Amino acid sequence: MYTGDFMTKIILIPSTKQLDYDCDAYLLGIENLSVNMPIYYNLEEIKKIKTQKEIFISLNKNMHASDLKQLEQTLKELEKLNIKGIFFYDIGVLNIIKRLNLKIDLVLAEEHSQTNYETINYWYQNKVKYAQISSEINIKEIKKIKQNTKAQLIIPILGYQPMFVSKRHLIKNYLEHFNQQNKSQINYIKKEQKIYPIIDEKVTTVYTNAYLNGIKEYTELKENNIEYVLINSLLINKEDTKKIIDKFKKVDKKNKEEYNNDINNILNNNIDTFFLHKETIYKVK
Amino acid sequence: MKKIELLAPAGDLERLKIALLYGADAVYIGGTLFSLRANTPNANLEELKEGIEFAHKLNKKVYVAVNIVMHNKELKHILNYLKELEKIKVDAIIASDPAIINMAITQTKLPVHLSTQASTTNKEAAQFWKEKGIERIVLARETSKEDIEDIINNVNIELECFIHGAMCASYSGRCVLSNYFTNRDANRGGCSQICRWDFQLLDENKKEIKGTKPFSFCTKDLSMLKYLPEMIELGITSLKIEGRMRSLYYVATVTDIYRRAIDEYYENKKNYQYNKKYEQILSNCANRDSIPQFFNGKYDSTCSYYNGRNESSNQDFLAIILDYQNNMAILEQRNYFKIGDEVEIFGPKKDAITLKITEMYDEQDQKIEVARHPKQIIKIPLNKKVEKWDLMRKKVDKESEV
Numbered sequence: 001m002y003t004g005d006f007m008t009k010i011i012l013i014p015s016t017k018q019l020d021y022d023c024d025a026y027l028l029g030i031e032n033l034s035v036n037m038p039i040y041y042n043l044e045e046i047k048k049i050k051t052q053k054e055i056f057i058s059l060n061k062n063m064h065a066s067d068l069k070q071l072e073q074t075l076k077e078l079e080k081l082n083i084k085g086i087f088f089y090d091i092g093v094l095n096i097i098k099r100l101n102l103k104i105d106l107v108l109a110e111e112h113s114q115t116n117y118e119t120i121n122y123w124y125q126n127k128v129k130y131a132q133i134s135s136e137i138n139i140k141e142i143k144k145i146k147q148n149t150k151a152q153l154i155i156p157i158l159g160y161q162p163m164f165v166s167k168r169h170l171i172k173n174y175l176e177h178f179n180q181q182n183k184s185q186i187n188y189i190k191k192e193q194k195i196y197p198i199i200d201e202k203v204t205t206v207y208t209n210a211y212l213n214g215i216k217e218y219t220e221l222k223e224n225n226i227e228y229v230l231i232n233s234l235l236i237n238k239e240d241t242k243k244i245i246d247k248f249k250k251v252d253k254k255n256k257e258e259y260n261n262d263i264n265n266i267l268n269n270n271i272d273t274f275f276l277h278k279e280t281i282y283k284v285k
Numbered sequence: 286m287k288k289i290e291l292l293a294p295a296g297d298l299e300r301l302k303i304a305l306l307y308g309a310d311a312v313y314i315g316g317t318l319f320s321l322r323a324n325t326p327n328a329n330l331e332e333l334k335e336g337i338e339f340a341h342k343l344n345k346k347v348y349v350a351v352n353i354v355m356h357n358k359e360l361k362h363i364l365n366y367l368k369e370l371e372k373i374k375v376d377a378i379i380a381s382d383p384a385i386i387n388m389a390i391t392q393t394k395l396p397v398h399l400s401t402q403a404s405t406t407n408k409e410a411a412q413f414w415k416e417k418g419i420e421r422i423v424l425a426r427e428t429s430k431e432d433i434e435d436i437i438n439n440v441n442i443e444l445e446c447f448i449h450g451a452m453c454a455s456y457s458g459r460c461v462l463s464n465y466f467t468n469r470d471a472n473r474g475g476c477s478q479i480c481r482w483d484f485q486l487l488d489e490n491k492k493e494i495k496g497t498k499p500f501s502f503c504t505k506d507l508s509m510l511k512y513l514p515e516m517i518e519l520g521i522t523s524l525k526i527e528g529r530m531r532s533l534y535y536v537a538t539v540t541d542i543y544r545r546a547i548d549e550y551y552e553n554k555k556n557y558q559y560n561k562k563y564e565q566i567l568s569n570c571a572n573r574d575s576i577p578q579f580f581n582g583k584y585d586s587t588c589s590y591y592n593g594r595n596e597s598s599n600q601d602f603l604a605i606i607l608d609y610q611n612n613m614a615i616l617e618q619r620n621y622f623k624i625g626d627e628v629e630i631f632g633p634k635k636d637a638i639t640l641k642i643t644e645m646y647d648e649q650d651q652k653i654e655v656a657r658h659p660k661q662i663i664k665i666p667l668n669k670k671v672e673k674w675d676l677m678r679k680k681v682d683k684e685s686e687v
Binding site: 064065089090092093098099110112117118119122123135136137145162163167168170171172173174177178184185186187188189190195278 | 354355359381382383384386387388402404405407408409410412413414425427428429431432434435456458460461464465466468469472473475480482485486487489490491494495496497498502504579584585586588589591
């Protein structure tokens with residue numbers, strides 16, 4: 001077990017409403033205002049949650065004119081609850097909180113654009129306390145950000161990662177166009193033997209072909225005083241999710257290879273570290 | 286009300302000049318650094334300077350895209366680059382990364398336009414950016430008429446909206462398919478357009494769902510020609526044509542058509558009539574179906590291409606006019622044409638000249654039947670004067686007019 005003073009907390013995006021996991025915090029979605037979540041709550045359900053763990057709420061939809069009334073009302077209600085913070089994508093959320101002077105901590109969760117410390121510091125100066133770091137940068141870049149910011153960082157560390165969010169109903173439209181039946185809650189697209197989950201709800205989201213598994217890197221993040229990591233349990237059953245959290249709780253430098261293999265086995269070896277150790281190409285020569 | 290701006294794309298210096306000559310009030314272009322569309326030539330600082338001087342002489346503007354998301358290692362270079370852009374009198378930069386936006390606003394006098402990569406869709410976000418010193422917001426392609434009206438009615442800021450061109454299938458900035466499929470960074474200029482690929486679609490048991498064509502994210506293009514009066518009357522500041530990767534012919538043609546339509550509307554709002562020939566020219570030029578997309582709130586199955594569609598390259602553009610001497614048009618060939626072809630020569634703010642090619646000559650004044658070589662110099666007898674930068678295209682077929 002990691003014996004340093006600093007504790008990197010684990011935030012779980014749960015796939016069930018029974019919140020009995022051994023994580024440190026939950027990230028929960030709200031109907032009509034969140035996207036890319038395995039399950040969604042309404043406000044009344046959020047109010048009734050009884051847990052000692054930190055609760056973050058995700059309001060990470062792109063907000064249109066028709067969403068603003070519900071958004072403002074929801075933010076006012078959330079201020080009254082003991083919420084640790086709100087994940088948001090749309091800058092409109094920040095403006096409403098500022099305009100109404102609501103006392104709620106914020107997490108900027110633009111999942112692909114939190115890629116440098118100046119950007120994160122800009123938002124920190126604008127009262128955004130936390131930043132969810134892009135899943136397309138590597139450990140070295142994350143460490144550099146940590147050295148240069150006061151914002152608290154949240155690193156996606158395990159689970160399917162969203163790669164694409166469309167306002168279009170891409171599955172529904174395809175089925176209608178070709179007169180096909182499909183009652184699946186989730187679909188997949190396949191290319192060159194790789195299979196990618198695709199979910200068409202309020203928006204259409206495409207996920208990575210494999211689960212991100214960064215348990216080995218988690219030990220490095222802890223050493224660098226990263227405040228939070230994020231586990232997404234989409235398409236992982238409850239029992240396996242609990243086993244994975246247990247591994248994260250107990251992992252240290254000595255057992256990280258063993259635990260890494262254990263998680264790979266739990267996830268049927270459908271795993272990848274994606275960009276944790278590589279850079280994407282900026283410009284094709 | 287100030288006349289609406291027509292903003293055209295420029296992939297390089299030549300297309301910058303063409304866009305301005307064909308009626309754009311302003312152009313947007315990338316420098317060789319920090320710009321999406323990293324794989325189009327773009328323009329180095331010297332070329333940008335030349336382009337800006339060219340534009341300013343015409344009382345027009347040049348906006349420079351500095352719209353990648355930054356990584357740590359680039360941070361130390363960006364301020365110098367912004368200072369250089371300021372020095373050559375760029376009219377505005379287009380950016381989405383707050384690291385760039387903040388530097389530009391606090392350490393230079395460059396006006397900043399918020400890129401569509403920021404996916405701004407509502408008045409609250411618009412208000413935030415206005416207070417931070419953003420001069421103009423390029424709205425997300427997903428904004429509806431209702432969204433635009435709500436922003437205009439509540440926030441005093443310039444708005445720029447797309448009127449024509451390709452659409453991202455996702456919210457801009459929320460797609461990294463390219464990163465995961467090809468390791469090319471979509472938000473840093475490397476988008477490999479995975480959304481145009483075909484896929485097998487599977488159900489939850491991973492059994493294939495087979496339509497008659499494969500699944501794709503691919504969408505039809507955007508065309509707002511029919512909605513131009515509505516867009517103008519909304520109070521939008523600038524109408525933007527997509528396409529820094531597009532050809533010179535595309536830029537000239539689309540800019541020319543929208544210039545004509547906008548001017549015709551302003552000249553006689555009461556009796557303005559939609560010109561179906563314009564629609565036909567745009568359709569021929571893009572070679573893809575175009576629709577209004579999200580503006581009218583419709584984004585159903587009719588908006589998509591689902592198949593391994595046969596996307597043949599556009600052959601309408603035949604030649605660019607280099608000069609006119611001794612009743613002879615001197616052209617540079619861009620696509621195959623021959624004796625007997627019916628063609629049109631068009632240029633900025635002038636009626637198209639229609640002709641049937643009855644004779645033509647090569648550079649050595651030898652009679653030829655066919656112009657088959659790219660960039661071949663061709664001479665065609667013509668008793669009407671044409672000018673450098675005019676373009677020759679296949680005649681728009683009357684029978685195919687909508």
